[in-house]
Amino acid sequence: MRQVRRAICSLLVLGLSAATPLLAPLTAHAETGGSTLTVGISADAEDLNPFKANTVVASQILRLTYDYLTDYEPADNSTLRTLATNWTSSPDKLTWTFTLRHGVTWSDGKPLTAKDIAFTYRALKSAPADVTNRTLVKTFVSVDAPADGTLVIRTSKPTATMLAIDAPILPEHVWAGRTDMYTAQPAVPSVSSGPYVLTERKEGEFYRLRANPHYWGPAPKVTEILLRRFKSVDTAVAAMKRGEVDAIGNLNSVQFDALKDDPSIARVRASGLRFHELLLNPGARLANAAPEGNGNPALRDKRVRVAIDYAIDRQKLIDGVLGGYGEPGAGYLPAKLTPWSWQPAPADLRGYDPAKARQILDSLGYRTGPGNVRIMPGSRKPMTLRLAYTADHPVFPRYATYIKQWLGDIGLPVQLVPASGSQLGALQYRGEYDLLLSGWGVDPDPDYLLSIQICSALPLTKGGPTSSDAFHCDPRYDALYNQQATELDPAKRADLVHQAISRLYGDAIPLVLTNPATLEVYRKDKFTGFVSRPGPGGSVLGYWSYPHVRPVAAVTQAESSHTPLYASGAAALVALAVAGGLFYRRRSTRHLRE
Amino acid sequence: MRAARVAGTLLARLTGVLFLGFALFHLLPGDPVSALTRGRPVTTEDLATIRAGFGLDLPLWKQFTSYVTALAHGDLGTSLAAHRPVADMLAERIGPTLLLTVSATVLSVTVGIATGVAAGWRPRGIGDRVGTGAAIVLWSAPTFWLGMLLMAILGVAAGLFPIAGMRSTESGGGGVLDVAHHLVLPCITLAAVQYAQYHLLIRSAVAAERHAVYVTLARAKGLPDALVRWRHAVPNAMAPTLSLVLTNLGFVVSGAVTVEAVFSWPGLGDLTFEALRGPDPPVLHGTFLLLCGSVVTADAIADVVLRRFDRRGGTT
Amino acid sequence: MTLLELDGLSVAYPAGQRWARAVRGVSLSVAAGEVVGLAGESGCGKTSVAMSVLRLLPRTAKVTGRIRFGGTDLTGATWGELRAVRWAQAAVVFQGAQHALNPMHRIGTQIAEPALRHGLVTRSAAAAHAADLLQRVGLAPELARDHPHQLSGGQRQRALLATALSCSPRLLIADEPTSALDSVSQAAILGLLRELAAERGIGVLLVSHDLGALAAVCDRIAVMYAGRIVEQGSAEAVLGDPAHPYTEALTGAATVIGDPATRYAPRSLGGAPPDPLSTAPGCAFAPRCPHAGPDCGGEIPLRPAGPGRLVECVRVAS
C-alpha cells in the first residue's frame, strides 16, 4: 500500500517537474559580441572527414573553413585565385607549376606552405576506393613542393580540370601519419585556413563557425555562422518569423509565395544550377554490349524518343509543378552554366508539338489500335511504357501525371511506377524501366556530368554497379569527352563540350525537362551584402556569399515575435497545407540527384 | 524459475529481432552503395571495390555470420553516409529521445491518471464527458498536425516557447532551464497523443474497480469517497496501466519520430528518418535493433514488475 | 433494546425496462444481544436485505421502506451521518470473502483501517489492534503482514470477521460468514458470534442458507422466500415445528449440515424459485407447494402463530 502511494506521489512529482518549464521564466535571447548569421539547413553534414565528406552541408562547412587551391568566381564561374595566385603549364601540358599566396597561416598560427598541399594531394591519391574525391587527382603522377611558395604537379596526360581540384587543403602537421586519416573528423575547433573555423558541432542540431582571426583574406563581417538544422522548411520558416533564423534555402513554391508580403524577408528566386530529366531507356546494355534490363524495344529507335520529346509541354510542367519557378530545359547543362552550356538553335529545338509527335510515330508505322493505343510495327501487343519515379520528392509524381497524360494523347499509354529512392536506383542501374524521372545539381566544372554519359560508365556485369546515368553510349561522344578532358585552353574545351552536348541532345536519351529555380529567403531587415552565384539572379545562400554578408547598420532589435496573430494563423494554415512536404535532402554536394 | 522463463522468452524474442533486422535491411531492394555514391565521381571499378569493402558481394549467409559475430562484439557496423560507428551515432541520439519520451510519458500518465480516475469514478458525468471527449479528439488528431498547431499558437503567435531544437544556439545554450524550455512543445505534443490511451485505460479500469466487492467494503467501513477511490479503487486499477506504460515505453520511442521531425528534436527518430532517406542500412539496422529491442525488453520488464505489483497473480 | 428495525423494506434492481424485485416488503428487527438468523434459498434476497442496512447496494437499486438503526432513520440519512454509522456502529461481514479483501493491501492494514479512520486507534497502535483482532478470530497475528492471496479461503473469512469487529460495532451483519469453513472452524466462529452477543450485547443478523448452523446460535430465525419473510419466530419453534410449507421443506432438506449442495435447492423440493421479475399475485411458493389450493392465488395474510411467531400461509390457522 505504502509503496503504491509512494509510486503515485513520485509520479505526481515527476509530472510537476515536467511541467515546470511552463512556469519557468523565458530565457531571453542574449546577444553576444559580434553578429551571428543563422542559416537553416535541411540535413546534417553527417561526415566531415575532408577526404570523404560529400553532403551539401559538409561541403559548405569545408568550403567555409578550409582553403582550396582555386575557387570559382561567383560572378562568371572563372577561376578565383585563392591559395594559388598564378600557374603555368609546360609545353607538353603534363607539368603544372603553381605559385602560392604568401603569408597564409593555419588557424593555429603555423604557416601554410606548398608542403601541406602536396601532402593533401598525395594522401588523396593513395586513398581507398570509397574516397570518391580521389578521382580529382587520378591523372597525377607526382606532387612536389620545391619551395614553400611553389607547387609542381605532373600528370600522366593533359588534364583540363587542374583548376577545379575541389579538395580542401589540410594541415600536414595535424593530419600526417594518422591511421584513421580517411575517417577521422576534424577537431573542434578545427585547424584550417579558411575564413571560418568550426567551433562547435552538434549533429542533428547545429554547426557553429567562428571567424578565423588568422584568415589571409578580408575579415568576414559576420563573426559567426550558425548552420542550424530543421527537419522541415515549415518549422524553419516559423523560426525565421520568431527571429531565430536569418536565411533558408530550398523552399517550395507554396512556402515561397506565402512569404511574399513579409516586409522583413527578402525572397530570392535563383535560376537553378540543376535540372530535372526524363530518361528514356535506349536499350540498356553492359560494357561488353550484352543486353541488360527490360526496356521497351520501341525506345531503341531514336526517332520514337524524339517523338516523345515533342509530346512534352515543358512550360506546363513549370507552371503546374514548379509553381512557375523554373526554366524549360533542352541542352544537357543549364543555360546559366557559362561557358559550358550549349542550347539548341531555335530551329533545332524540340518544342511542344504533339502533332509532330504523332506524325513521326505514324510515319514509323505505329498504327493506332483500339482505344487510341499504338501498336509497334511487327508486333500485336498494344504499347505501354512504364514510367518510374520516386515519390520521396513531391515534384516527381506530379511530373509523372502530366507526362502520362501527354504520352497517352499521342497513343503511348503510360503505366506509373512510383518507387522509393533506393528502389528507383535499383531499377535505374539494372535498366528495368522504360521512362524514368531523375534530376541533377550542377557543379561549376562540367566534367563529372559529362562522364556519366560515356560508354565506359556502363556496368561491367549484369546487375553490377554503374555510374552511367541512362545507358547512353556513343563512341563519337566519348571521343569528344576525352578530348575536352585533356584540353587546357578553356575556349577550346568549351567548344568540345558544346559539341558533346549537342550530340547528346540529338540522341534524346536524357530529356532535360526543366531547370528548377532555387528558392531562398533571408531576413533583409537584419542582413545584407549577399553575393549571388552564378552572376546576378543566382543563389545567394552558399559559402561564396556568407563571408561577405554584413548586419544591416544599426539594427534596432525589433523582436519579430510580435508578428500579428492573424499572420501566424495564416502561416499555420499554410504550414498545415504543405506539412509533410519535408525538405528533401541533397545527397551529394557536387552533383545533385533529386 | 520464473526469472529463467522470462529471460528465455526475452532471449528468443531478441534473436527474432536480430533475424528480422538482418532480413529487413539486407534483403531490401535497392543497392545502398549505388545510392550512396550517386552523383559522385566514381568509376565502375571503384563501385565494385566499395561494395566488396562493405562485404555486400559475399553470400548472404556469410554476411549474416559476420554480422552476428560483429554484433557479439558490440559492433553495429559503420554508417554508409557518415562513415562513423553506428553505435556512436545511436549513443549520441538516445539521450534526447529518452528525455523527450520519458518526460512525455510522465506527463501523459500523470494527467491520464488524474482525468481517467475522475472520469471512471463517475462515468457519463460531466468530468467524464469533457475528459474523455478531449482524449478521443487528441487521440485521433494526427501528431504532426497537433505539433504544428501548438507550434503556431504557443510558439509563433504567443512566442512563449522555442519551436525547434533542444537548446539555444547562442553560445552557452544548453543549460537545464534552456533545454527544459525547448522541451515544452515537443513534450506536450507527444504527451497529448499518448494521453488518451492512459486516460481511457484508467477510466475503464476504475469504472470496473468501482463495483469490486472490496470497494464496497471500503465504503462500508465509512471511508470518505476520496479515500475509497485513491486508496482502494485506483491502486488496483493501476496494474493494467503500469503494464501499458512499460510496454509503451518501447513504442513511444518510435512514436517520437514524428514529434522529433516537427520540432527538429535531435533524437533517434531523426536519425532513423535520415537513414531511411539514404538509405543507410547499417544505421537503419541499428535503430531497428534498438527500437525493437527496447519494446521487447520493456515487455519483459513489465512482465516481471507486474507480477510483483499484481497481488492477485498469486492464486488461481 | 431494539437495534435494527426493518419495516416494509423492498429492494428492486433494474432489469432492462423492468424491475427485478429482490426484496418485497420485509419487516424484521434485531435487538441488542440477540442473534437473528436469516435463512432461505439462494437468490431469495438475503444479501439484498443485509446490504441495504448500511445502504451499500448499487446506486441503481431502488430501496423503499424504512430502516431504523438505534432510533435513527437511515433511509433519509445524509452521507455524513451514514459514514458515522458505518462500521463504528454497524459492520458487515461480506459474503464472498474471496473478493471482499483488497488484493493490494496487507491483511493487518485492512483490519485496522476502520478503527484508524474512525479515530479509535492511533497509527502506532493500529498494528497491535489488528493483531488482537486476528487472535480473536483464531488467526495467527503474523498473518497481518500477508496479502489476501497468501491466505486460505477460511483464513480470509476470519480476517473479514476481524475487520468487521475493528470498531466494536453494536450491530454485526454477517452474510454467510462460515460458508468456506470446515465444520470445526465453523463451530468456532459461530461460538464467537454467540459470545459477542452474550458478553458484549452485540446484535447479530446472521445470514445463512444453512439451517443447522442457524439452529446452533440463533435466538430467532426468519425464513425468506422470493423476497418475503414467510415465517419468523424463535429458533426452536421455527426449526422444531415449522409452520410454513416452505420451512418444512427446508428443514427436511437441511439434514446435511454444511453441504453446499443444499444451498442451491432443498432436496425434497421440486422446481425452482420464481423469477424475481414476476409480478404474479398470490403466494410465490404456490407452484412448488404440496398444499397449494385455489385460495393461494389471492392476498396472503401474515398471521401470528404463537408468541413472537408470524407465518404467511393460508393453511396456517392463527
Ligand SMILES: Nc1ncnc2c1ncn2[C@@H]1O[C@H](COP(=O)(O)OP(=O)(O)OP(=O)(O)O)[C@@H](O)[C@H]1O
Ligand atoms: N446488483 C444487482 N443487480 C441486479 N440484480 C441483483 C443484484 N444483486 C442481486 N440481484 C438479484 O436479486 C435477487 C436476490 O439476490 P441476493 O444476492 O439478495 O440473494 P441471496 O439470497 O443473498 O442469494 P445467495 O444465497 O446466493 O447469496 C437475485 O435474483 C439476484 O439475481
Ligand code: SF4
Ligand atoms: S399459501 Fe398456499 S401455496 Fe403458499 S405456502 Fe401456503 S399453502 Fe402453499
Ligand SMILES: [Mg+2]
Ligand atoms: Mg447472498
